[in-house]
Amino acid sequence: MTFASQRTRLMVANWKMHKTLAETRQYFHELSTRLSTMMDERASKDVEVVVCPPFTALSAYRTTALEELSHPFALGAQTMHARSEGAFTGEISAPMLIEHGVTYVIIGHSERRQYAGESDASVSEKTVQALRHQLVPIVCLGETADDRAADQTKAVLSRQLAPVLQAVKTVAEETPPFVIAYEPVWAIGSGQAATPEDASAVATFIRETVADALGQSYASRLRILYGGSVNADNIASFVNAPNIDGALVGGASLDVNQWLTMIERARRRGDEQ
Numbered sequence: 001m002t003f004a005s006q007r008t009r010l011m012v013a014n015w016k017m018h019k020t021l022a023e024t025r026q027y028f029h030e031l032s033t034r035l036s037t038m039m040d041e042r043a044s045k046d047v048e049v050v051v052c053p054p055f056t057a058l059s060a061y062r063t064t065a066l067e068e069l070s071h072p073f074a075l076g077a078q079t080m081h082a083r084s085e086g087a088f089t090g091e092i093s094a095p096m097l098i099e100h101g102v103t104y105v106i107i108g109h110s111e112r113r114q115y116a117g118e119s120d121a122s123v124s125e126k127t128v129q130a131l132r133h134q135l136v137p138i139v140c141l142g143e144t145a146d147d148r149a150a151d152q153t154k155a156v157l158s159r160q161l162a163p164v165l166q167a168v169k170t171v172a173e174e175t176p177p178f179v180i181a182y183e184p185v186w187a188i189g190s191g192q193a194a195t196p197e198d199a200s201a202v203a204t205f206i207r208e209t210v211a212d213a214l215g216q217s218y219a220s221r222l223r224i225l226y227g228g229s230v231n232a233d234n235i236a237s238f239v240n241a242p243n244i245d246g247a248l249v250g251g252a253s254l255d256v257n258q259w260l261t262m263i264e265r266a267r268r269r270g271d272e273q
């Protein structure tokens with residue numbers, strides 16, 4: 001089942017803990033300038049670009065050149081808190097992100113689950129909080145190498161997804177669809193990407209699970225990304241695989257030239273490669 005639809009492809013750069021404010025300004029300037037030429041009206045319907053810098057560099061989006069043009073890419077954050085304000089030292093809330101021009105937020109990245117104790121329950125709370133503030137959550141799911149070896153991939157994804165779907169049900173009618181990133185933990189930063197066939201089979205399973213919980217029409221609008229060692233050489237094979245609508249990219253997004261090449265390749269449909 002592919003749920004044929006006109007979903008705009010989505011390319012998300014996750015910089016993790018990289019780049020100072022000055023480096024971000026330079027990158028944003030370069031990206032804006034070159035995307036403005038590359039993204040004619042048709043191209044911007046084909047692919048949407050999001051960059052997620054660290055919190056300390058978010059302000060660069062509003063202050064970096066090209067203010068006279070609308071930004072040809074969107075700004076995302078790498079995480080947020082589930083409450084709007086309160087005594088939560090070190091945390092950042094949805095309204096604070098919105099102030100900087102953020103429209104997307106990564107939720108439940110495996111590094112947050114591993115190093116910051118994020119649970120399936122907190123991921124679902126944050127997802128709903130983001131949606132209530134009209135931020136688009138990019139919810140990350142993925143199995144570890146051990147899960148995979150034990151043939152537990154679907155069981156793990158179902159466990160991670162169930163509370164999110166339960167929570168999204170309460171707001172689905174009045175909010176835009178969220179985004180799911182399938183990121184096998186063993187593929188992140190390892191140089192060992194999943195095969196496009198395997199990633200596509202998992203994306204299909206995810207879309208079917210979403211359809212069961214939220215209905216076919218919601219599921220056909222939902223964008224599913226693949227993430228884990230995506231680069232300029234393999235991006236085309238992922239975005240052209242059924243049910244994959246784009247990529248969440250770490251390491252390969254840090255170099256602006258490489259990122260632009262990936263965007264250009266992601267924008268072409270299979271018949272134009």
Ligand code: PGA
Nearest residue numbers: 188189228229249250251
């Ligand atoms: P990677 O990271 O592209 O460096 O493998 C992807 C991610 O963690 O989002």
